[in-house]
Amino acid sequence: MIDVKNLHKSFGSEEILKGIDTQFYKGKTNLIIGQSGAGKTVFLKCLLGLFTPTEGTIEYNGSAFSGLDVKEQRELRQKMGMVFQGGALFDSMTIEENVMFPLEMFTKQKKTEMMDRVQEVLDRVNLKNVNHKFPSEISGGMQKRVAIARAIVNKPKYLFCDEPNSGLDPKTAILIDNLIQEITQEYDITTVINTHDMNSVLEIGENIVYLKNGNLAWTGSKDDIYKTDDKSLIDFVYSSDLFRKVREVQLKGL
Amino acid sequence: MKYLHDIGEYFIMLKKVFGRMTKTSVLRGLIFKEVDDLIISSLGIVVFISFFIGGVVTIQTALNLNNPLIPKSLIAFTARQSIILEFSPTFISIIMAGKVGSNITSSIGTMRVMEQIDALEVMGINSANYLIFPKIIAMLLYPFVIAISMFMGIIGAYMAGVLGGFVAGEQFLNGLQNDFISFHLVYAFIKTFIFALILATIPSYHGYYMKGGALEVGQASTTAFVWTSVVLIIANYVLTQLLLS
Ligand SMILES: Nc1ncnc2c1ncn2[C@@H]1O[C@H](COP(=O)(O)OP(=O)(O)O)[C@@H](O)[C@H]1O
Ligand SMILES: [Mg+2]
Numbered sequence: 122m123i124d125v126k127n128l129h130k131s132f133g134s135e136e137i138l139k140g141i142d143t144q145f146y147k148g149k150t151n152l153i154i155g156q157s158g159a160g161k162t163v164f165l166k167c168l169l170g171l172f173t174p175t176e177g178t179i180e181y182n183g184s185a186f187s188g189l190d191v192k193e194q195r196e197l198r199q200k201m202g203m204v205f206q207g208g209a210l211f212d213s214m215t216i217e218e219n220v221m222f223p224l225e226m227f228t229k230q231k232k233t234e235m236m237d238r239v240q241e242v243l244d245r246v247n248l249k250n251v252n253h254k255f256p257s258e259i260s261g262g263m264q265k266r267v268a269i270a271r272a273i274v275n276k277p278k279y280l281f282c283d284e285p286n287s288g289l290d291p292k293t294a295i296l297i298d299n300l301i302q303e304i305t306q307e308y309d310i311t312t313v314i315n316t317h318d319m320n321s322v323l324e325i326g327e328n329i330v331y332l333k334n335g336n337l338a339w340t341g342s343k344d345d346i347y348k349t350d351d352k353s354l355i356d357f358v359y360s361s362d363l364f365r366k367v368r369e370v371q372l373k374g375l
Numbered sequence: 376m377k378y379l380h381d382i383g384e385y386f387i388m389l390k391k392v393f394g395r396m397t398k399t400s401v402l403r404g405l406i407f408k409e410v411d412d413l414i415i416s417s418l419g420i421v422v423f424i425s426f427f428i429g430g431v432v433t434i435q436t437a438l439n440l441n442n443p444l445i446p447k448s449l450i451a452f453t454a455r456q457s458i459i460l461e462f463s464p465t466f467i468s469i470i471m472a473g474k475v476g477s478n479i480t481s482s483i484g485t486m487r488v489m490e491q492i493d494a495l496e497v498m499g500i501n502s503a504n505y506l507i508f509p510k511i512i513a514m515l516l517y518p519f520v521i522a523i524s525m526f527m528g529i530i531g532a533y534m535a536g537v538l539g540g541f542v543a544g545e546q547f548l549n550g551l552q553n554d555f556i557s558f559h560l561v562y563a564f565i566k567t568f569i570f571a572l573i574l575a576t577i578p579s580y581h582g583y584y585m586k587g588g589a590l591e592v593g594q595a596s597t598t599a600f601v602w603t604s605v606v607l608i609i610a611n612y613v614l615t616q617l618l619l620s
Contacts, residue, residue: 166493169497171493171496171497194499195499196499198497198498198499199498199499201497203493203494203497205490205493205494206490207489207490209489209490209491209493209494210491211486211491211494212485212489212491213408222498223498225398225401226397226398226401226498226500227498227499
């Protein structure tokens with residue numbers, strides 16, 4: 122579990138996050154939603170320890186990042202997996218080398234052990250016959266799968282995904298969403314996903330945090346979203362006709 | 376103010392480069408790769424340029440020394456001095472600022488904009504050490520490149536001078552050995568060593584701290600080239616003042 126307390130983040134005089142209190146739960150897909158520019162990536166990078174909060178604390182299973190010494194911080198980092206928006210695969214390495222990278226850097230496993238684990242996670246994300254290809258030689262959806270495989274290869278306790286299905290076709294996007302949710306449950310990890318994709322919200326939104334103008338504007342689950350009467354959330358979620366109709370049907374059914 | 380900030384940031388980066396080290400076995404592979412990318416792949420162009428510029432320097436010297444009282448061996452002497460003191464260490468380094476420098480800035484800059492540097496940091500890797508340290512170590516071989524440049528420059532000078540009929544082979548070889556001051560070589564290689572560090576670190580700085588997207592990677596490479604050249608020229612002046620006068 123991750124506990125965020127009074128999180129502020131400013132760049133110069135510009136305050137991006139203005140005091141956020143929230144929790145992200147273990148074994149669940151936690152979503153941070155909000156418009157482009159709302160500060161979702163900044164929030165995620167604070168959770169990852171890439172940005173130092175201007176004020177406030179973030180606790181991982183009860184221990185605050187800022188309270189740890191450098192060595193402990195590094196150990197905590199190694200329990201985090203991150204899927205970046207563009208995948209952030211290393212161009213000069215093959216798929217296999219990309220996925221093996223965290224193992225090579227941080228474990229003392231033998232090459233054969235590492236290879237077994239790499240094959241295991243590549244199988245888990247349903248990637249076949251790409252081991253020796255380079256990132257530029259596979260599709261965007263496959264790159265996302267590799268990024269997920271690399272993020273989970275070292276058995277993380279926390280998984281962060283920045284817009285994991287941006288730039289993917291709707292069908293592939295849902296597959297990736299479902300994959301992340303399955304992995305979250307199987308490995309019982311705390312997963313935090315940034316998204317502005319309403320399909321994802323209504324598909325895998327177990328715990329949703331809605332950011333608006335740097336503030337936490339709403340929290341709840343996908344079922345709560347159908348029932349909410351929060352005006353700005355309704356505007357944001359049901360921005361298309363189709364979603365408005367879905368909401369009507371859902372409300373009638375309840 | 377902006378420059379002060381940049382200079383400060385440059386030194387912070389250097390401190391980070393020599394901070395926590397990447398696993399040795401991984402680092403070794405990275406260094407070999409950089410030697411290949413930065414040193415080996417530059418040899419062709421260095422040999423080519425040095426050979427022809429060596430020749431041109433000789434022809435121009437020969438054409439200017441048409442007073443019969445001046446011995447022809449002076450042609451070789453002058454060519455040797457220009458090549459060893461200035462042409463190979465400085466001129467080749469400016470060219471390398473374009474070749475090696477833009478390679479460094481664009482490769483690190485691309486990793487920055489594609490969030491690959493963030494990916495390294497998230498994994499708890501010291502990205503500055505992982506990316507920049509191997510380049511600095513590889514560039515320690517740069518003096519060999521310059522030695523090859525000097526050698527090829529002098530071969531070019533010999534070919535142009537002797538085969539072009541400006542000076543007899545024996546006179547050329549005599550001139551080449553005239554008044555040889557070994558400290559000049561020391562001076563040239565001290566320069567080269569400092570230039571290698573400049574060539575490795577300034578382009579790295581411009582890539583490492585760049586912001587934006589693919590377009591900015593190109594701009595950063597250009598800016599890096601300009602600044603690397605400016606610093607090379609200033610360092611050249613200062614070192615010459617310190618070492619030779
Ligand atoms: N490193 C940074 N320095 C300064 N401003 C930043 C930085 N990163 C993000 N911002 C600003 O923070 C705001 C929120 O950005 P971001 O978190 O990327 O939004 P999104 O919700 O689309 O992910 C933007 O206005 C952006 O300009
Ligand atoms: Mg974002």
